[in-house]
Amino acid sequence: MNSLRRAPRALAAALCSVLANAAHAAPLNWFDGYLTPGTGARFPLVLEPRGGAQGAWALSPLRAPLKLHWTAQRQPPAWATLVPGQPLRVGPSTRVPVAVQTTLQAPAVAQLVSPQGPYGLPLAVHPGLPAPTPLRAGNRFLRVGGGGRYQQRGRPLPFPALTGRLLTLTRLEPGRAVFTVPGLGEVVRLGTPAPDGTFADLAPLIRDPALLSLKTRYEGKTVWAYGGLSTTCEPQPDQAIGLGAGFDTPLKLVTLARLGRPLALNAQGGWASDAGRGADVLALTPLVALIETRPLQATGTFSLTGVDDDPATLSRTLDQLSRTPGEGQCGDLTPILLPDTWAVERVFSLAAPSAAVPRGELQTVLGMTRWQYAWRFGFPDASFGRRAELLRQSAWRYRNIPFEATVTFDAAGKVKALDVPRLP
Incomplete structure (x- = not known):
């Protein structure tokens, strides 16, 4: 009798196990993942499995409507087509590179919409831009990640040395790429490009005729930042120091360029953040404004990841981070990343704030223009x-x-x- 009583429970447990295994083995579709930035123009997005989901992807091109948050000119309802590439195994999960095609006819910020709601971050799209040219001598890059090992005359190059500097590819050799860098001369990156012709830590510059007028207006000019400037620098890939400048601090904008690599940004130009909603955007072809670091001051904030727990090591690291940015921690140029051309004039002013702008501590904001x-x-x-x-x-x-x-x-x-x- 006891065995008969236990049988239904055992059967139910076995059935749950079968269903769980079946669900686990079910092919993953578009809605089992979320979109993050890719590393190149060909596949600007990556589909990541949601919630640790594992299994094989079964994907066909997906056509989805776009919700327009902003557009440079009125245009008809827009759509995007997502085309999956070859899945890539990364650790325990599999990611899918994704190509994206839109019907947008003018610069816009639009969000993919699925039956389950908004699908990932809004996309800042600038139609009609040329794709980055195939990897060859003369290509220029900006370092946007902490990967890659660089040498100068056979010695390791300190990480901040390349911050904000444009690297021009000179030649590819077995196991390394050789660049020329203003102020540094010849620099060698160890390793080879990925099969799609990209470097994991480098964003290629692309030609943008629409940027010429802004370059003429802003490059080499003194600018001021509305609301002041807030950014970070990285003495090492696992360290970040807060930097800032007041709204009445003059800054030198050295270079304005278009990148051919998607990045997650916010409208004021910083890296991705959990704060707010509408400002977060995945820019498919962001801009970079390189400004001189010298006027920026440390804000007293910093972050550490992966630092040794040894008290002596931690003490040395904190002491290093407490020093001013002028001691070579942050490089000579600081990159400020922007979603598109529309963001430049709302971040940087070519004229200093007038005497009508109140200085000092404000008692109230009521009545301000x-x-x-x-x-x-x-x-x-x-x-x-x-x-x-x-x-x-x-x-x-x-x-x-x-x-x-x-x-x-x-x-x-x-x-x-x-x-x-x-x-x-």
Whole structure:
């Protein structure tokens, strides 16, 4: 009798095990993953398995509507087609490189929409740009990651030495690539390109005729940053130091260029962040503004990952991070990454803030004009679009943890309310 009572429970357990194994073995589809930045123009996205899902992918091209967050000009409803590449095994999971084609006819910020809702970050798209040229002598690159081993005259090159510098490929040799770098001369990167002709830590520059007018206006000029400038530098790949400049600090913008590699950014130009919602964007062909590091000051913030637990090692690392950026930790040039051309003039001004912009500690923001508020706090970084469009809006949204902050203007264009939601 006892064995008969136990049989249903044993059968149920066996059935659950079979169903679990069947579910585990079921092919993965588009909605079992999420999209992240890829490493090249051919496959600018990567489909990552969601929630640790494992198994074989069964994918065919997916056509999905695009929700427009902003567009440079009115255009018909847009669609994107996602085309999967050959799956790649990475550790215990398999990732799929993804090519993307859109029907967008003008620069836009748009989000893929699936039956389950928004699909990944909004995409900053600039149609009509040429693809990066095949890997050959003369190609230029910007280092955007911590990988790769570099040498100069047979000796390891300190990591910050290449920060903000453009590398021009001279030649490929067995097991290494040789570059020329302004101020450094010949630099060697050990290793070979990936099969698709990309370097894991380098973003290629691409030609962009639409950028010529901005380059003429901004390159080599003194600029000021609306709301000040906040960024980070990396003395080592596992270390980051906060850097900043006040809104009335003059800065030198040396170079403005277009990258042919997707990056996750926010509208003010920093790296991806969990704060806010609308400002986060995956730029398929971002811009980089290289500014002189010298005027930037350490903000006192830093982060460490993978540091040895040994107290002496930690103490030395903290001492190094406490020093000023002028001691070679951050390189001579600092890259500021931007989603597209529309972001340049809302981040950098060619004119200094006027005397009408209040200095010092503010007692209140009520009554400030849009321009005064933008100078003190920046243009709304939780919104996309051109500066002129923002200046016509009656409310500005700013990134804020955990909810966006909203500034409301009256009919005269002056601040009438500031709403900063808080948790109960």
